[in-house]
Amino acid sequence: MSAHPRDEASPVTAFGPDFPFAFDDWIAHPAGLADLPAAAHGTEVAVIGAGIAGMVAAYELMKLGLKPVIYEAGRMGGRLRSEPFEGGSGLIAELGGMRFPRSSTSFYHYLDTLGLKTRPFPNPLNPATPSTLIDLEGRQIYVEQGGELPPLLREISEAWYDALEDGADFTSLQRAIRRRDVATLKEIWNRLVPLWDERTFYDFVATSRSFSRHSFRHREVFGQVGFGTGGWDSDFPNSMLEILRVACTNLDDNQHLVEGGVEQLPRGLWTLAPERLVHWPAGTTLARLHGGATRGAVTRISRTAPDEIGITDRWGDSRRYKAVLVTCQSWLLTTHLHCDESLFSHRLWMALDRTRYMQSSKTFVMVDRPFWHDRDPVTGRHTMSMTLTDRITRGTYLFDNGPDKPGVICLSYSWMSDALKVLPLPVEQRVQLMLDALKRVYPDLDIGRHIIGSPITVSWESDPHFLGAFKGALPGHYRYNHRMYTHFMQGEMPPQERGIFLAGDGISWTPAWAEGAVQTALNAVWGIAHHLGGNSPAGNPGPGEAMPRIGPIALGD
Structure with a gap:
């Protein structure tokens, strides 16, 4: 049990659920x-x-x-690898871990010990993200910071949390974590382990009452977009227990990057x-x-x-x-x-x-300035947004280091089969492939003219010291x-x-x-x-x- 009294207002932390030790x-x-x-x-x-x-x-x-x-x-x-851009005045590409949930209190103990500073990570649909563009099957959904979700995404979000409530007693589970109520947490989790160990994440979603009320399209978009860090479909074959651990301890929420x-x-x-x-x-x-x-x-x-x-x-x-x-x-x-x-x-x-290791690939470029804050004179939208798509780029993230200062774009963050598609390609071909894909999303934007310096990429499965990103x-x-x-x-x-x-x-x-x-x-x-x-x-x-x-x-x- 925690040495500190806890109540409903206490934050969710990575306290268990398998081993609830503080x-x-x-x-x-x-x-x-x-x-x-x-x-x-x-x-x-x-x-x-x-x-x-x-x-x-x-x-x-x-x-x-x-x-x-x-x-x-x-x-x-x-895999905490921060690769500096040559001549980039301290700008880096986070090739491994790049976003760290505040619920990771033991990890943050060491960040705080060293006095390292963090700031919110620009995840999709996040207040720290100026805008998010979701591009699926050639159709687009655009959401600005603090904007209301469109009906389809709102329905998917509600279905996901209803599924967690119905299938995992989610409110009670998180209440026990907040309170560090070991007895209640053990009772709930020990009941869930045999129920969900041998069933996949996709099974959980597809058989839930909340998603069953909707179309296949809802499950498909949930896989492509997800909530928190982005799409979930690369995890669909995994055990549902693994996803429940992430959800109930808020590992997919309130994430920060480490400055520098x-x-x-x-x-x-x-x-x-x-x-x-x-x-x-x-x-x-x-x-x-x-x-x-x-x-x-x-x-x-x-x-x-x-x-x-x-x-x-x-x-x-x-x-x-x-x-x-x-x-x-x-x-x-x-x-x-x-x-x-x-x-x-x-x-x-x-x-x-x-142990099964998942493949993962990232490709980064440095750009002359954060041009994505510019407004399109016709649509009024940002010229570029944090982008989730079913194209090969999958997730594109924008890192702003100040007005008129060089910035960083993670052109592509992909998993499993999407990562394997680019495995044989050298970095220049990867960049061109990603630029071609993004050109279909932003036909009037020339991203390439903003790129400076040399690009940086990684495929963890081809690194002989790792053989994959993680289990x-x-x-x-x-x-x-x-x-x-x-x-x-x-x-x-x-x-x-x-x-x-x-x-x-x-x-x-x-x-x-x-x-x-x-x-x-x-x-x-x-x-x-x-x-x-x-x-x-x-x-x-x-x-x-x-x-x-x-x-x-x-x-x-």
């Missing part, structure tokens, strides 16, 4: 996360991956008096000297403990002794550790790393291997997720499987959200501390103490 309260508690015996101080712990999960875990382990040794195959930040780029967060943790440190002298940072750079890519993970795990890097250097944290995407354990099979149970290997749980995957998420509880495991821990958004219940990566990193910190003989402070019990009482419901095999 991570935000736990990390802010003055007693700290764990107390380690003096003999453990200075012990090296390997952290594989310098994304947000790896950096949060390393930062917290350092505060406890341990010595994290971070291995990174590519670039610090993982979110990559500042993992890089900031690298150089941040904590105010409260055990064992290490004041001013110690992760950068200082590493001599200024992480170690390179890991090629082998092996059991070298009953209580040691060996890590070999790309240059052949081998080191032994009492504990290892793996934050890379799970497919890398079977494709890019030689990992001893005995380190994980066969049931856990099944879960790791059955998308299919129907029936709840049991796999349960095995991965609870793996940090190692007290009942055979000795040969202890000492190696997992973290990252793919291990969490909320893939694609940085909050899930942070929460699983904190679970791993608890697990590593206890593996090395530590204990939680009496006044600040951790997730391991809470797990037997409020852990995720287990479904039988």
Whole structure:
């Protein structure tokens, strides 16, 4: 239960629903996360991956008096990758995570610790977005900031929230989250898990009473447009549980971008000297403990002794550790790393291997000014809007950095089959393809004449260090997720499987959200501390103490 009283006016946060533990309260508690015996101080712990999960875990382990040794195959930040435009005076393209819901309170704890500023993200139909244009089957719907939704979109919005109410007791679910009423939340969610684990998102929508009253067109437009971040149809094959988690914790609402780029967060943790440190002298940072750079890519993970795990890097250097944290995407354990099979149970290997990663592509350009604020003299509309369409661009986002200053356009943000369509194309061809598509939406606008500098693109599925953007749980995957998420509880495991821990958004219940990566990193910190003989402070019990009482419901095999 939260340390702070909550009521109906309290905000919805990413509190559960599978594991309703107050991570935000736990990390802010003055007693700290764990107390380690003096003999453990200075012990090296390997952290594989310098994304947000790896950096949060390393930062917290350092505060406890341990010595994290971070291995990174590519670039610090993982999928929090802010790519600067050459000559762009600080303008960036957010190639991975770019919009962060305010309900992600543990993630924002670290943003606030570093003093990073945010502002509302220009999502479709959002007050922060000057206008939104929806282009479907050649027909257009235009909505200005604060404007009223047209009848079709209003009907779809009402049908969606009615479906959530009928199929998931949505008001009661969110009320329990606001109040941090664990008993009620567990009662509702434990009832929903077996009901919706093996059914798809599309099944939920198509069989709901509210959508059944409308035409197929309503479901089709909902898939193309959605509400919050945009279209939902790339998620239609996923388990409905995954969508319910996003909806009930407001992960798809009130999203912000990080000014200057979110990559500042993992890089900031690298150089941040904590105010409260055990064992290490004041001013110690992760950068200082590493001599200024992480170690390179890991090629082998092996059991070298009953209580040691060996890590070999790309240059052949081998080191032994009492504990290892793996934050890379799970497919890398079977494709890019030689990992001893005995380190994980066969049931856990099944879960790791059955993880399904979704494809994603983005293409960005820098432009000379935010010309989209100009008005068309005939229609009175903005010359360009945040655009949702059934064309190959799918979602086009506009980033304003001030009048008469260069801006950024994400020409295309697409998923799954739409992302695969552009996979073989170099960046110049991608840009031209997107410009051609947008020309059909805005026939009188020459976007190309505003482009300056070089474009930037990404396809996460072709990146050898990721092989996909993030996990998308299919129907029936709840049991796999349960095995991965609870793996940090190692007290009942055979000795040969202890000492190696997992973290990252793919291990969490909320893939694609940085909050899930942070929460699983904190679970791993608890697990590593206890593996090395530590204990939680009496006044600040951790997730391991809470797990037997409020852990995720287990479904039988």
